[in-house]
Amino acid sequence: RPQSVWVGNCFSSTLTLSTGAPQGCVLSPLLYSLYTYDCTATSSSIIIVKFADDTVVMGLISDNDERAYLEEIKHLENWCQENNLLLNVSKTKELIVDCSKKQEQHYQPVRISGTTMERLRDFRLPSKVLRNFYTCTIESILTGNITVWVGNSTKQDRQALQMVVRSAECITRTELPDLQTIYYKWCQTRARRIVKDPTHPNNRLFSLL
Secondary structure, eight states, rough: EOOOEETEEOOOOOOEOOOOOOOOOOOOOOHHHHHTTTTOSSSTTTEEEETTTTEEEEEOOOOTHHHHHHHHHHHHHHHHHHHTTOOGGGGEEEOOOOSSSSOOOOOOEEETTTTTTTTOOOOOOOOOHHHHHIIIIIIHTTTTTTTHGGGGGGGHHHHHHHHEEEEHHHHHTTTOOOOHHHHHHHHOOOOOHHHHOSSSTGGGGGGOO
């Protein structure tokens, strides 16, 4: 790929590059995904999420046992070294999400190439952004086909799902509709559609009040 620099009315000589991709090139995310295809988690409690050229390591720490999480970080560091990728420690951050009511836990600092990774003490997004994310992802999963399964679910199941909603309210700092409200809403919406569609097999089961 030929490249030159243009400053004012001056052009530099052309240099041919055989590596890398232009900034914003649509091929970059695809090439990154292909190159890091075998960079996967080694533990069932760890998830590695890759988006474009960013990578996130998410670990579930239970009973203050950080071994799997720390070993995964070390594994990722070794994988990058073996595959000629450089981890930018200055741009790598650690965020601990602890929803328990216990006192703050003390976690070991994470070190990459001898440098301690910065741990974020606070990370806040606008409530509107967090709520939109919840509605588009979490809520859509929780309430998928809700008009079908909620009638046969147990009280314990519904309470467990409602706890997810309550946790989301704490994170988004907004009031969210509970599952029962969403269930009634979708039932009414589906009933209206059936009433308006004379060709629907269940149309005769409904009558307007």
